[in-house]
Amino acid sequence: MVAYSLRLLALLLLLGAGEGRIRRIRFKGNHHFSNSRLSNILYTSRNELYSPPMVVADSAELVRFYRNQGFPRVEVEPRYLASRNKLIYHIKEGDRLKIKSIRIIGASASDENAILAKIPLKKKSPFTLFGQQETERIIKRYYKDRSYPYVVVNMDTTTQGTEIELTLSVVPGKRAWISSISFSGVAPSEVNPDFLLRTTRLKAGERYSAARLDRASRLLYSTSLFSRVRMNLLTVSSGREDSLDVVFQLTPTKTHAVLVGGGVQTAENEFIPDRLLLSLGWEHLNIFHRGVTLSSEVTLSPTFRGDYETGFEIRNRYPNILPWGLALALSPYWKHRLNRDTINIFTHTLGGEAGIEKDFSDKLRVGLSAQAKQVWQIPKNLPFDETGSTNFLRFSLIYDSRDDFFNPKSGVFFSPYADWAGRPFGGDNDFVRLNAEFRNYLALPFDAVLAWRLRGGLIAPHSGMRYEDISLFEKFTLGGSGTVRALSDRALGPDSILVNFRPNPPDPVTGEVDTTWFFDHYGTLLLLYSFELRTPYMFNNLIGFAFFMDVGMCARDGDNIRDEDRAWGPGAGIRINTPIGPVRIDYAKNALTPYSWEPREIGRIELGFLQAF
Incomplete structure (x- = not known):
């Protein structure tokens, strides 16, 4: 028993010292493929015990890989240097087979030309297994798209040295x-x-x-x-x-749901939240058992000063109710805002949209709609009036190939629209508005994601209207959630409107009273760029992190861009994964202002629901 224990102890010491372990793996003679690509093929990895059967299996995998890449005479010889704990694969690649000619039998001349343009195998290209499989798949799909469900494709080869003469035999079968x-x-x-x-x-x-x-x-x-x-x-x-x-x-699946959202945000250079973001919605996807969708949403955004914004919107869509597969879409809405201070200013917005839409695929939707909007304030005839009406026609397009709505890892989202407002549709505003947003999501190593977004917009008056006469509620603005996160809401733009004012206490010496003014900013030229590096969710798929940069500009036009019309700010955030989407906590700082721990220069925090874009 003692002798057995000593032998076991000696074996454990031997393994602990690293004897028999593979410290390095090298390849020699590989000219067409990198070491990292070949390493990904192996079952064996560094710091594992040397196993001859496993090395033999890895050698067979390397041979199979090379043959699939067009190297039929490849040879692989492994060598293990025990004294150096080093495993070396000596590879003799041999000559690579390339295609000399391609001939298609059983296809018409036009079909042959179309097929040759689609398949990956070309003259002088390597004769790979992937190319063979894709060629067969593409040819079958070509005929199946032309009503031949039973098409058969055979592939014959004639080898002359390192060249392949490829013959593709196509039997379309019966049309169906x-x-x-x-x-x-x-x-x-x-x-x-x-x-x-x-x-x-x-x-x-x-x-x-x-x-x-x-x-x-x-x-x-x-x-x-x-x-x-x-x-x-x-x-x-x-x-x-x-x-x-x-x-x-x-x-x-479930056809109706109740949607609840919430968050908080701070003003620029404030850590203490000053505004709540609340929403409550309901949707039904199958009204009348015909896929008619009906949804409604109530939003409320109060501040701790007593101001608030609220809104109510209904969206109703009737798919395939019109000829040519057209859908009818209706969307009335109402918004209300109170600015409370020395006087209470109530701003009401009432509007609606009616249009037709057509889905050209599961990713592409095109729409044409007529919209109307009326804005009024109480009390009336304020010197900083924000009232008026707009009637316009909108052409819109949405292309969405994202792989996931909540946490996309790949795909594209593209949404441009064009508006013609005013004559001959009436209203107080005559302008053309163009806006487009493009988002792209790229999968990175270690399950990280790079997301970036570019948005641009332009408003130009027509029929004699001037830039300054266009109602502010129709202009662009930047700042706040989903735009430049380092800034407060509606913080960028050359045109401004007084939304609140507050008299300060009288000066104890002079007795003069100073007033603090609060403005919202707007413009007719917009540019926004953001990128965000998102880590995978960790800690039981619960917590993720994001590092981002927002760059924005909101100006009058290209010839009148002021320094105060631009802003950019880096930031970082936490993402909390929930069954109904990620909860987002972001911190951002305006890079154009100095950083310090002073309350007015410390940055901005925002808590919200779903990704910023």
């Missing part, structure tokens, strides 16, 4: 038509079958097309009525191969 379209997993009493059929944009009797069927699946999923959409193709009961039954298997 759609005999019927049906839906399973959802009862007609839950979702009207006619609505589902109109959503797919398919018709019984049309030619089979894989592209159209894929688009139909995406359109069904984009209704947000289903958590899963699967499509099956069945031969009709007669057994004819040229007729197919299309069955969509649908998994319903």
Whole structure:
């Protein structure tokens, strides 16, 4: 027993000293692929015990990798230097096979030219396994999109030294038509079958097309009525191969919800929150069992001084109610603001929008709408009046390929719009307004994400109106949540309006009374750029971090840009992952003002719901 214990102790000491462990892994003779790429193929890693069977398996993986990349005569010889704890893979790559010619049999001349332009295998390109697989997939998809569901593709090769003569044989098979379209997993009493059929944009009797069927699946999923959409193709009961039954298997999801949001924010260079951000909403995605959406939202944003802003908005959308797959969208709203001090100033905004929309895919929506807005104040005839009406026509586009709404890691969001206000639609404002926002999300190593956003806007008067005559509530503004986070709300812009004032205590010597004035700022030229580096969620997928920079400008025009019309500020924040979206806590500092611990120069904190962009 003592002898066994001594042997076990000696073995533990030997392992602890690092004998038999692989300290370094090297490759020699690899000219086409880097060491890091080859290391990712291995099962063995540094600081593991040397295992001959594992090294043999790794050698086989390297051979398989090289052959898939067009090196049929590759040789791999591993060597382990025990004295140096070093593992070396000696690689003899050999010659790489390249394509000398490509010939397609069974395709028309026009189809052959189209296929050759699409496939990754080209003359003089390496003959790789990925290229072979993608070539076969692309050719099959090419014919399936042209009503040939049973297409067969064969690939033959003739090798002459290091060159490959490639022959692609295509057998299209029979063309097919759609005999019927049906839906399973959802009862007609839950979702009207006619609505589902109109959503797919398919018709019984049309030619089979894989592209159209894929688009139909995406359109069904984009209704947000289903958590899963699967499509099956069945031969009709007669057994004819040229007729197919299309069955969509649908998994319903919840169609109504209550939405609650909240947050706080501080003024610029203040750490103590001065404003609450509250919202309460309700939505239903399947009114009348036809995918009609109805949602409403109430917002309230009070300050601790007694001021507040509140609003109420209703959004109603009727999909596929008009010809050509057009949807009808309606959205009335009301906003109310109180500035409380020496006098109480009430500002009311009443408006609405009615328009048509068309979904060209699950990612692209185009709209045309008419909007009207009326703003008035109580008491009337103030010297700093903010009243008027605007009627305008808007053309808008939304393209959204983000992989996730709450925490996107890849994809693009693009949303431009153009407005024509005033004549011949009436109202107090005559202008053209252009605005566009582009967001991009890039996945980085270690599950980090780089998100960046660029927004630009321009307002130009027409029909004799001057810049200064355009109502301020139609102009751009920057500062606050979702824009330049280092600034207070509506802090940038050459045009300003007095929103509050407060007389200070009389001077004890002179008796003079000084007044503090509070302004909102606006402009007709806008530029905003932000980027944000987001870490993955850690600590049981709960906490994440963000580091960001916001740069903004709001001016009159390109020839009149003042220093005070620009601002930029770095910042950092915490993201708390919740089932209903991330909670965001951000700190940012205006870089154009000096940093110190003085209360007026310390920065700004903001707590909100969802990502800033």
